[in-house]
Amino acid sequence: MSAPQALLRGRVISAHGRHYIVEFEDGSLRQCYPRGKKAGAAAVGDHVNVRPEGRDEGTLDSVETRRNLLYRSDDMRSKQFAANVDQLLIVVAVEPTFSEDLLGRALAGAWSADIEPVIVLNKSDLAAGLPAARQKLATLAGLGVPVIELSAHDTNGVRAALADRLTGKTNLLLGQSGMGKSTLLNALSPEAGAATREHSQALDTGRHTTTSTRLYHLPAPGGDLIDSPGFQAFGLQHLSSKEVEHGFPEFAAPAEQCRFYNCTHRHEPGCGVLAALAAGRIDPARHALYARILDDNAAGMRY
Ligand SMILES: Nc1nc2c(ncn2[C@@H]2O[C@H](COP(=O)(O)OP(=O)(O)OP(=O)(O)O)[C@@H](O)[C@H]2O)c(=O)[nH]1
Numbered sequence: 500m501s502a503p504q505a506l507l508r509g510r511v512i513s514a515h516g517r518h519y520i521v522e523f524e525d526g527s528l529r530q531c532y533p534r535g536k537k538a539g540a541a542a543v544g545d546h547v548n549v550r551p552e553g554r555d556e557g558t559l560d561s562v563e564t565r566r567n568l569l570y571r572s573d574d575m576r577s578k579q580f581a582a583n584v585d586q587l588l589i590v591v592a593v594e595p596t597f598s599e600d601l602l603g604r605a606l607a608g609a610w611s612a613d614i615e616p617v618i619v620l621n622k623s624d625l626a627a628g629l630p631a632a633r634q635k636l637a638t639l640a641g642l643g644v645p646v647i648e649l650s651a652h653d654t655n656g657v658r659a660a661l662a663d664r665l666t667g668k669t670n671l672l673l674g675q676s677g678m679g680k681s682t683l684l685n686a687l688s689p690e691a692g693a694a695t696r697e698h699s700q701a702l703d704t705g706r707h708t709t710t711s712t713r714l715y716h717l718p719a720p721g722g723d724l725i726d727s728p729g730f731q732a733f734g735l736q737h738l739s740s741k742e743v744e745h746g747f748p749e750f751a752a753p754a755e756q757c758r759f760y761n762c763t764h765r766h767e768p769g770c771g772v773l774a775a776l777a778a779g780r781i782d783p784a785r786h787a788l789y790a791r792i793l794d795d796n797a798a799g800m801r802y
């Protein structure tokens with residue numbers, strides 16, 4: 500009998516139910532299965548240790564400690580899907596109208612996990628609607644979120660606007676339907692665009708497919724991009740109240756003035772956040788969103 504092979508360290512680049520495609524440092528791929536129930540909880544972006552089996556399979560031995568773990572919510576369910584994300588690219592567009600509530604939730608999800616958000620304002624060629632879209636984003640731009648205007652139809656323009664920001668990072672792409680996420684993905688990585696087109700064609704023809712999250716390597720200057728077809732909203736209900744608060748960075752300085760250390764910034768006397776709200780230094784819509792997320796979580800509702 501030959502001795503068991505040594506463990507190999509790799510990164511999960513796609514997940515289909517309980518089997519994973521893992522990529523190793525030499526660029527090789529293996530289809531991997533979790534060994535026990537405990538090893539089953541890997542997500543795309545996880546660094547894992549794999550025991551090779553045969554030429555191109557392996558068992559998942561362990562998942563390394565992750566920097567963050569993100570949940571997506573679909574049909575009232577929430578499930579983990581991406582890990583070790585550095586930057587979130589949120590695609591909105593001049594038209595159709597985007598939801599400010601979903602955008603605010605996406606930002607809260609990013610900030611609560613220490614991920615830098617970037618807003619991509621797509622369809623900048625639709626010039627008539629551009630001032631109104633900019634206006635809707637003004638509060639967030641004022642908080643320091645980069646807002647990058649581009650047209651996803653202009654491939655060279657997309658690369659010029661984004662390539663340097665994406666390099667050296669694991670980026671996660673998020674967008675409501677119709678914002679142009681697929682067009683943008685195709686401009687950034689034709690390989691990724693082709694894979695998602697195949698996926699949606701399969702859905703149209705009724706062939707069985709499972710929605711799969713995938714990590715793509717971007718062409719030079721590089722960077723990784725995670726696409727999760729249909730990903731429109733984070734699941735936030737696993738967040739504690741403090742983590743939700745962390746999703747609203749403009750609360751941090753005024754919260755230092757709160758009388759109570761466990762202030763929820765909703766009705767307490769001597770609350771620095773409510774004082775900043777009353778003085779117009781915190782946007783009322785942002786505070787209302789914060790309260791909605793806390794209420795949803797308290798009610799056990801799922802987004
Ligand atoms: N004018 C203009 N239209 C665009 C631009 N980018 C995408 N579109 C159009 O917007 C529509 C939606 O684009 P998609 O890339 O399919 O959008 P998506 O966000 O992936 O949407 P779903 O497929 O519904 O998830 C398509 O008709 C695109 O041609 C752009 O920069 N300018």
Ligand SMILES: [Zn+2]
Binds near residue numbers: 754757763764767
């Ligand atoms: Zn307070």
